[in-house]
Structures are given as C-alpha cells and as structure tokens.
Amino acid sequence: MLASRLAGYGLAVATLCTASFSYADSLPNVTILATGGTIAGTGATSTTTVGYSAAKLGVEKLIEAVPEMKTIANVSGEQVFQIASENMTNDHWLKLAKRVNELLKQSSVDGIVITHGTDTIEETAYFLNLVVKSKKPVVIVGAMRPATAISADGPINLYNAVGIAGSKDAQGRGVLVALNDEIQGAREVTKSNTMLASTFRAPDLGSLGYVVRGKPVFYRATARKHTVDTEFDIGKLDQLPEVDVVYGYANAKRTPIDAFVAGGDVGLVHAGTGNGSLATPVKEALKEARAKGVIVVRSSRTGSGITARNGEANDDELDFVAADNLNAQKARILLMLALTKTRDTKDIQRMFEVY
The missing domain is CATH 3.40.50.40 (Rossmann fold)
Structure with missing residues (x-):
C-alpha cells in the first residue's frame, strides 16, 4: 500500500514538473538590460519624489520587485551601466546598441526591455530605432517616481514593458517606449512635463496604443522607416561624429x-x-x-x-x-x-x- 502511494506521489510530482516545464517553455524569453535612472532610484523617505538619488538599485532588485513578470515571460537581467540618464553619452549609446543587436541575434531571446532614466529616454529610443537590426521588440521603460516612493510607477511600468517585449504583436513596430499604461513610438515621443507620470507624449501624432493586463493593444504604427529598414550600421563604429x-x-x-x-x-x-x-x-x-x-x-x-x-x-x-x-x-x-x-x-x- 505504501509503495503504491509513493509510486502515485512520484507520478504526480513528475506530471507537475512536466506541466511546469511546458508552461515555462511556452512563455517568451525577455532580457532586461538595466542602465540606471529613476526607476532604479531611492529617496530618503517614502514621500521623496523630488531630490532622490537615481541609479542606485541593480537589475536583480528591479526584477525581484515585480515577481508577477514571471507569469508572462521568462525574464533574465543584465546591468549594462548604472547612470542617471542626463549623463548618457554617445559611447553609452554605441555600447548599448551593440549589446542589443548581439542579444537579438540569439534564438533564445524573443524581446528586450531597457530600463532607463526618463530625462533622455526619447533620445536613446530614437538612436536604437535607427540602428537596431531586428524586428524583435525592443521596449524602453522608466519611471517618474523612485522605487522607494509611495505609488512608485516603476514596477507596473516594468511589468507592462515585459508584456510588450514578449508579444508577437509588438514585432516589427520599431523601438517602443512604455510608461503610464501607454505605448509610444521612439521617433515621436518626448518628455513633456518635469514631474507628472503622464509626462510622455507624442505631440503631433499621439501614442501607438495602450497596455491592458500586461498585453499591448495597438491602434496605429509608425510610418517612417526604422530598425531593419535603415541604412545605418554601427557594428564597426567606435565613435560618432561631433x-x-x-x-x-x-x-x-x-x-x-x-x-x-x-x-x-x-x-x-x-x-x-x-x-x-x-x-x-x-x-x-x-x-x-x-x-x-x-x-x-x-x-x-x-x-x-x-x-x-x-x-x-x-x-x-x-x-x-x-x-x-x-x-x-x-x-x-x-x-x-x-x-x-x-x-x-x-x-x-x-x-x-x-x-
């Protein structure tokens, strides 16, 4: 009787493991590249939303703070650099773009999320929009409140970004920016307000869509050429013109x-x-x-x-x-x-x- 029960238990465990493996295997593989910014920032108190320190938390801490991401993607992280985005340079862009292109060549990577400070997020997004050589989704995400603040917007923004990066609907749409439940195109988006969570706008043409329950809902596409359709190749570049x-x-x-x-x-x-x-x-x-x-x-x-x-x-x-x-x-x-x-x-x- 005991042997029978143990055999049955073993079968149940094996079935559960197989089911778990199948579920994980069915999820997209999303790599998070961390660069710093407010999304990785900390403040002196939970109400410090101005005067905080940016780029303090590493990528693993950001991933740990949003365990729900594991239900929509197999997530891995890599710290590319850790700076406030006003300190972004041409050299940073070249390093980041080359790493993105390296990763997107791998069949084991379905999409990439880049955590970034909001001050220059639109510039990094547009640079990548012109030099990334893949149709796989690249989503840049940030936050307007540091991770330690009441109602920090970083966790939900990161969750949404992973959902977009893992979606087949996001393929071939160019580099995207995800904050405040909205999806913006890299070419058109700009930071429009110093403090509000709704700061990112595309003043001429509007957003591309929304994120609902971690899934992108698109209403339009960027018409201008981008990514695989551009003539720019930074593979052998070690500097950009002044x-x-x-x-x-x-x-x-x-x-x-x-x-x-x-x-x-x-x-x-x-x-x-x-x-x-x-x-x-x-x-x-x-x-x-x-x-x-x-x-x-x-x-x-x-x-x-x-x-x-x-x-x-x-x-x-x-x-x-x-x-x-x-x-x-x-x-x-x-x-x-x-x-x-x-x-x-x-x-x-x-x-x-x-x-």
Missing part, C-alpha cells in the same frame, strides 16, 4: 556657434524660434560654419510641427537641411548617423524625410 544643438531665442548671439565650430563640430542643429527662424547674427554664423564644411540642420524649439524646407530660411541657397518634424535633440541623432554615411546635404535631407 554634433551639437544651438538654441534660438530673442537677442540670440553667434557665440555658441563659433565655439562649437572651433571645438571641432562637424554638424550643428539649430532649435529655432517658430518654424526654425534664424536671427541675423545666428544666420551669419551658420552660413560661415557651412562654408567651413559644417552641416547645418534647422529645427524648432516649439516642440511640435514641421520645420518646413525653404520656409523661414532659403535652405536651397544656404545649403542647409530642414528637420521635418523631429525635435532638435532627435535631429542631432539622425544627423550624427547621417554623417557616418555622407556629407552630401541633399542625401542628408532625404534621410530626414525617410526616417
């Missing part, structure tokens, strides 16, 4: 333009007033910079809308490039990558109209 942004305002001077050119910049983005207007001294400085070989892109500081070619300046005559509806910080990224391919302004203008 490009900076000059801000337009009343009483603007040429001083920063001259300084950037003297410092060795090969490209400049001007975030102009209105539709990319150029104050007289700024225009003269940019003309001189172009004569020295510096590529000039006109963008706008307004935050939305198209900077029209030959609108507020005669771009054909000046040999400038118009940024379309990219904001200045994203125009800088596209210009850097464009300069790895060409210095022909007509070809660069084509890129701004395609990507």
Whole structure:
C-alpha cells in the first residue's frame, strides 16, 4: 500500500514538473538590460519624489520587485551601466546598441526591455530605432517616481514593458517606449512635463496604443522607416561624429556657434524660434560654419510641427537641411548617423524625410 502511494506521489510530482516545464517553455524569453535612472532610484523617505538619488538599485532588485513578470515571460537581467540618464553619452549609446543587436541575434531571446532614466529616454529610443537590426521588440521603460516612493510607477511600468517585449504583436513596430499604461513610438515621443507620470507624449501624432493586463493593444504604427529598414550600421563604429544643438531665442548671439565650430563640430542643429527662424547674427554664423564644411540642420524649439524646407530660411541657397518634424535633440541623432554615411546635404535631407 505504501509503495503504491509513493509510486502515485512520484507520478504526480513528475506530471507537475512536466506541466511546469511546458508552461515555462511556452512563455517568451525577455532580457532586461538595466542602465540606471529613476526607476532604479531611492529617496530618503517614502514621500521623496523630488531630490532622490537615481541609479542606485541593480537589475536583480528591479526584477525581484515585480515577481508577477514571471507569469508572462521568462525574464533574465543584465546591468549594462548604472547612470542617471542626463549623463548618457554617445559611447553609452554605441555600447548599448551593440549589446542589443548581439542579444537579438540569439534564438533564445524573443524581446528586450531597457530600463532607463526618463530625462533622455526619447533620445536613446530614437538612436536604437535607427540602428537596431531586428524586428524583435525592443521596449524602453522608466519611471517618474523612485522605487522607494509611495505609488512608485516603476514596477507596473516594468511589468507592462515585459508584456510588450514578449508579444508577437509588438514585432516589427520599431523601438517602443512604455510608461503610464501607454505605448509610444521612439521617433515621436518626448518628455513633456518635469514631474507628472503622464509626462510622455507624442505631440503631433499621439501614442501607438495602450497596455491592458500586461498585453499591448495597438491602434496605429509608425510610418517612417526604422530598425531593419535603415541604412545605418554601427557594428564597426567606435565613435560618432561631433554634433551639437544651438538654441534660438530673442537677442540670440553667434557665440555658441563659433565655439562649437572651433571645438571641432562637424554638424550643428539649430532649435529655432517658430518654424526654425534664424536671427541675423545666428544666420551669419551658420552660413560661415557651412562654408567651413559644417552641416547645418534647422529645427524648432516649439516642440511640435514641421520645420518646413525653404520656409523661414532659403535652405536651397544656404545649403542647409530642414528637420521635418523631429525635435532638435532627435535631429542631432539622425544627423550624427547621417554623417557616418555622407556629407552630401541633399542625401542628408532625404534621410530626414525617410526616417
């Protein structure tokens, strides 16, 4: 009788183990790459939502804080670097992008989530959107409140991001940004508020969809080319061309333009007033910079809308490039990558109209 019961128990355990294995085997495999930011931040008290310390918790702590992720994906983690995102550099981008491409080549990886500080999340997202060479989902996620705060938004954002990264519906949609139950496209999204959890917006075109019960629900797709359809290859790059942004305002001077050119910049983005207007001294400085070989892109500081070619300046005559509806910080990224391919302004203008 005892032997029979033990045999039955053994069979039950074996059946349970087989069922557990089958369940885990059916889940997508999602790798979380951690880079720091507020999502990994800590505050002095549970009500500290301003003045906290970013990038304090490692990736394992982030995973441990959301055990529910294990019900929707097989999750693994890797700490790529641990910084506040205002300290993100071109070198960080190259390292991160190369690691993403390495992982996505593996059949054992179905999608990637990147935890990131919100200050430059839109820039990292757009850079990856142009250089990732896979249709598998890449989702960047952050938080507006540190992990120690009451109602911290990091855990649910991370859970949602893993759900998106593991979904077949997210494949081929470019790099995505997930916060506040919304899915944003990398090209269009921007941080619009200093403090609110609803800070991320796509002012021209709106979000791509929502996350419901950990699953993405899409309503539109990004029309511009991205990921596998771009011409950019960072595989052999160890640095990016020097490009900076000059801000337009009343009483603007040429001083920063001259300084950037003297410092060795090969490209400049001007975030102009209105539709990319150029104050007289700024225009003269940019003309001189172009004569020295510096590529000039006109963008706008307004935050939305198209900077029209030959609108507020005669771009054909000046040999400038118009940024379309990219904001200045994203125009800088596209210009850097464009300069790895060409210095022909007509070809660069084509890129701004395609990507």
